Amino acid sequence: MTDDAMDLRARNRRATREAISHAALRLAIEQGPHGLALVRVTDIATAAGVSPRTYNNYFSSREEAICALQADQARRLGEALRSRPAGEPFDQAVIAAVIELYTDPEPDKAGLRMIMQTPELEGEALKAFTMAEPPLAEAIADRTGTDVTRDLFPAVTAAAVAGAVRVAGRHWLAPATTESFATILRAALSCVVPSTPDFSSSRCRRD
Amino acid sequence: MTDDAMDLRARNRRATREAISHAALRLAIEQGPHGLALVRVTDIATAAGVSPRTYNNYFSSREEAICALQADQARRLGEALRSRPAGEPFDQAVIAAVIELYTDPEPDKAGLRMIMQTPELEGEALKAFTMAEPPLAEAIADRTGTDVTRDLFPAVTAAAVAGAVRVAGRHWLAPATTESFATILRAALSCVVPSTPDFSSSRCRRD
DNA sequence: CGCATATATTGCGTGACACGCAATATCGGA
């Protein structure tokens, strides 16, 4: 996961990928949610120091480039849960993992606002949050002793957690909100994460 | 909501809209998830009996046209919950509403498979499911005596329900599945819908 | 240290698409 753990080529690839993504998000924020159409592919490529064709080697749409950071962060949610101590109760582990992941660096309010409040980005933003689900479902299954392919509980809970994070983000972005993101996340997650998981009725037999 | 309740012009508009959407979904199914790129705008318009330009007056992308039916159905979820008897327990009302909405006509397995298993449609499919959330959250708030703007519970639960429906759909589409969609929906929803809602910790003060 | 090879970057060309605009056809209502 760390940089020196992978090939030099892979590191360069990731660097340019992040450069493009950062440039795309920055330009989008500059123009604001109403001027996203003004962010041309050429601008993104130029700002990232690559050719337009190279931009398209990494991303197949501006929306994908803009939301890539959010998507990458979401993908780490499964790992975040796995890194919680084994003895920790399920609900606390999930809540702690989410809060840790989404508040470790001070969350980028401008970026999140751009992504979540721009209609043209809605689909890609939802994709970004949904990226968290498969690895999170795996981690939940491992932690609760369930099976992703046989039980509905892991995937459903993962989807619920992702949805709660999304709703919490929207709430946090609202002008009248004063609470910290961590407080909102905790409140939102406690609505859907059971303190004592019961998957008895969510088990679906497969052959 | 019924046809005769609205203007004749509005009915015609809705008719052509549905014609285009049906044509788009049908053509997409014909080509399968791997050949979506072969479904040209001209084909959709021709199949719907309109000009390409008219197609673009109703939908701004092929993906949107293909997923429109799914989106419209999702939008009715709030109404479905409101139509449940007032005395019914919260969890049972939600589950019954979802099952009623998604199994009243025999669900279109081919359409759902096309929408949920085609990568290019992923974003639009997620948007379609997410369309259910705002009206559903309103209905949940009304039924539970909470406030959508002040409490996280309604929106979070709505997101969790939408996510559960999505996961249930994916499970139902899996080859090895033998249970009915209703059974899967019930199992999935019972993971996230509390039988006795507790929003004490989800209340967030706003000024 | 230099070379061969894999890999990344780039330029160009192409096909498709979304949409603004203005003209036309059509429909609904009086």
Added chain:
DNA sequence: TCCGATATTGCGTGTCACGCAATATATGCG
């Protein structure tokens, strides 16, 4: 039957994603 509102359509334009082939760059080995 006729008028006005509205939907439909054709055309032109700018943008974009992507296949392909050439070039530049970096990696690993002799």
